[in-house]
Amino acid sequence: MSKVKKVNYIEQAEADFDLRLAMEEATRCLLCEDAPCSKGCPAGTNPAKFIRSIRFKNFKGAAETIRENNILGGSCALVCPYGNLCEEACSRCGIDKPIQIGKLQKFAIDHEKNTDMTILKSGKRIGKKVACIGAGPASLAASPINVVFSGTSVITTAFAPTFA
Numbered sequence: 001m002s003k004v005k006k007v008n009y010i011e012q013a014e015a016d017f018d019l020r021l022a023m024e025e026a027t028r029c030l031l032c033e034d035a036p037c038s039k040g041c042p043a044g045t046n047p048a049k050f051i052r053s054i055r056f057k058n059f060k061g062a063a064e065t066i067r068e069n070n071i072l073g074g075s076c077a078l079v080c081p082y083g084n085l086c087e088e089a090c091s092r093c094g095i096d097k098p099i100q101i102g103k104l105q106k107f108a109i110d111h112e113k114n115t116d117m118t119i120l121k122s123g124k125r126i127g128k129k130v131a132c133i134g135a136g137p138a139s140l141a142a143s144p145i146n147v148v149f150s151g152t153s154v155i156t157t158a159f160a161p162t163f164a
């Protein structure tokens with residue numbers, strides 16, 4: 001019996017991309033000038049740009065493209081319905097199958113964390129406070145953005161506070 005370990009393609013397909021798989025997938029990208037994938041993202045993320053960065057091994061650039069648009073890019077990489085949005089719009093649908101944009105986004109964010117990249121830095125404190133009412137995605141996203149870019153303190157509440 002062969003000692004060569006058989007590849008479990010189903011398991012591999014469901015697993016996260018490692019560096020080799022991410023590079024292979026990014027290399028399939030056609031680098032479309034009109035970037036239909038980016039037009040298909042309601043959150044304004046620019047998959048064409050971060051995929052191009054991955055393709056040319058600019059992993060920091062990829063993470064920056066995702067984070068600067070959406071600080072919760074890692075969460076979106078897990079829950080976004082890509083198949084109905086950017087991947088459905090991908091030009092490669094007309095050739096074979098779309099680029100796996102969601103998995104590339106997750107790869108870029110995981111790589112950022114695993115290599116301790118510094119994408120966003122704290123701003124200088126300016127002594128201001130901001131209250132975000134509600135703990136939904138907008139408040140959660142606004143909190144670190146305010147701290148990072150404007151140096152304000154942000155208080156996020158799950159419920160609207162009552163004012164006397």
Ligand code: SF4
Binds near residue numbers: 037038099101
């Ligand atoms: S539409 Fe598809 S092939 Fe074109 S740039 Fe976007 S991911 Fe690449």
